[in-house]
Amino acid sequence: MADDCPKTETNKQYCNCTYSCSKKYTCCDCLHYHRRMGQLPACFFPDDVERTYDRSVERFKKSKMRT
Numbered sequence: 001m002a003d004d005c006p007k008t009e010t011n012k013q014y015c016n017c018t019y020s021c022s023k024k025y026t027c028c029d030c031l032h033y034h035r036r037m038g039q040l041p042a043c044f045f046p047d048d049v050e051r052t053y054d055r056s057v058e059r060f061k062k063s064k065m066r067t
Contacts, residue, residue: 016050017042 004026005011011025019042023030027041034041039055049063 014043016045016047018051019053 005028007027008025011027015025015027017024017030023033027043030041034055037055038057040057040060041055042050044060045055045063049059052059
């Protein structure tokens with residue numbers, strides 16, 4: 001849970017996720033969750049892509065090709 005993470009306040013500075021869940025600001029839990037799902041967490045994506053909730057590796061590749 002986010003309340004147990006000593007870095008929650010620091011993580012808030014970097015988290016651009018607009019989805020509300022119990023893993024928000026607990027980066028290690030978020031990363032493990034998305035890895036199990038074959039995805040990447042929101043912080044890997046620019047804000048406009050993050051809002052689509054498409055966390056796929058393919059979408060990540062596409063977002064990097066446009067920069």
